[in-house]
Amino acid sequence: xxDESMSYREKAYALLxxxxxxxxxxxxxxxxHLTMPQCPVYEEVLDTQMFGLSREIDFAVRLGLVxxxxxxxxxxxxxRELSALHEAVAKKxxx
Amino acid sequence: xxDESMSYREKAYALLxxxxxxxxxxxxxxxxHLTMPQCPVYEEVLDTQMFGLSREIDFAVRLGLVxxxxxxxxxxxxxRELSALHEAVAKKxxx
Numbered sequence: 523x524x525d526e527s528m529s530y531r532e533k534a535y536a537l538l539x540x541x542x543x544x545x546x547x548x549x550x551x552x553x554x555h556l557t558m559p560q561c562p563v564y565e566e567v568l569d570t571q572m573f574g575l576s577r578e579i580d581f582a583v584r585l586g587l588v589x590x591x592x593x594x595x596x597x598x599x600x601x602r603e604l605s606a607l608h609e610a611v612a613k614k615x616x617x
Numbered sequence: 618x619x620d621e622s623m624s625y626r627e628k629a630y631a632l633l634x635x636x637x638x639x640x641x642x643x644x645x646x647x648x649x650h651l652t653m654p655q656c657p658v659y660e661e662v663l664d665t666q667m668f669g670l671s672r673e674i675d676f677a678v679r680l681g682l683v684x685x686x687x688x689x690x691x692x693x694x695x696x697r698e699l700s701a702l703h704e705a706v707a708k709k710x711x712x
Contacts, residue, residue: 530680530682533680533681537676537680570668573665573668573669574668574669574672575672577670577672577673578672578673578676581673581676581677584632585625585628585629585632586628587625
């Protein structure tokens with residue numbers, strides 16, 4: 523593998539991770555501003571963002587820049603973080 | 618520019634063009650099967666696909682594999698082709 527393809531790979535993965543992080547931030551901001559996880563608009567925003575990211579990952583995998591298993595792991599991790607966020611908010615509301 | 622980065626560029630552009638072509642095919646099939654362009658489900662499918670493609674293009678641009686103007690030209694061309702398809706169907710209905 524040349525340095526150049528290595529740098530495309532690194533850049534692709536860094537971009538995908540940054541986009542996943544942006545989704546977390548977006549959801550955090552929505553939660554802080556009283557938009558309930560049960561709200562259809564919230565769900566739509568989240569679905570749209572997750573779909574967009576999954577398309578980027580799929581594209582990177584088809585390009586040969588990201589391994590399919592790494593792309594899947596990135597999405598799985600994001601889903602776990604979102605679940606944890608949801609739980610944290612639900613607990614806060616119960617108190 | 619090395620051969621390797623050239624091949625990533627070519628591959629990225631070819632993938633995006635193939636995805637644009639898939640959208641055209643999808644819309645053509647929907648039109649052939651009586652789903653009206655005025656139908657909300659049709660619009661939603663089209664919006665979702667266009668959003669997905671625009672995210673792929675944006676990702677390729679940020680990676681440095683596709684020029685922003687080429688990405689925009691690809692989307693513009695797809696939109697023109699979809700308009701032409703809509704017009705063709707509308708004319709058929711009038712007859």
